[in-house]
Amino acid sequence: MARSPVPAPKPQRGRPRDPERVRRILEAAQRHFNEHGLERASVDAIAAEAGVSKMTVYSNFGSKEGLFQAVVRDRTAPVVDGVPGAGALDPNHPEEALLAVGTRFLALARGDALGALRAVYGVAGAQPEACRAFYKEGPERANGELAAYLRRADAAGTLKVRNPLQAADLFLSMFLGSGHIRGLLKLDLPDSRENRALLREAVRVFMAAYGA
Incomplete structure (x- = not known):
């Protein structure tokens, strides 16, 4: 038995x-x-x-599941703690602010966040609480911080942003392309020259779309 x-x-x-x-x-x-x-x-x-x-x-x-959730929480905090919050960014200089946010977010997307993402993707569906916690404290929080800044820049007249949450999502998504996927798959990551070129182009495209 x-x-x-x-x-x-x-x-x-x-x-x-x-x-x-x-x-x-x-x-x-x-x-x-x-x-x-x-x-x-x-x-x-x-x-x-x-x-x-x-x-x-x-x-x-x-339990092992409780330990996994603790690891997810532990790895989630640095994902956004290093991204400048809305209050630390100058709404009168959006290009500089976007460069600061993009630089940190790109570093996370190419490094610190990869291990946490792999672990969470591996249990998607099986550990909904861990996945929900990761999303809330990671992507959702980063997107919300940037959206709050974009609202301030819109109010200052330096950007024209009708939907700050959507605009923030579009900006951050530009750093989650092929280079990020290569990192998730443990393939060769883009070098610093490629990262700088992506950062400059992402800011240029965003300013072309939302610049006042």
């Missing part, structure tokens, strides 16, 4: 976490999820690499 699977222990409450130990677990988990995906990643292997017991992983994150 088949035995019922034993549920993973719930995270313990009332005990302070060791930040350094949690960081080791998250970093080890990120590497394993990136390499093996959620289904094939081993909690035993993650614990061994982090230098902790399997029970320590479960006591901090509850």
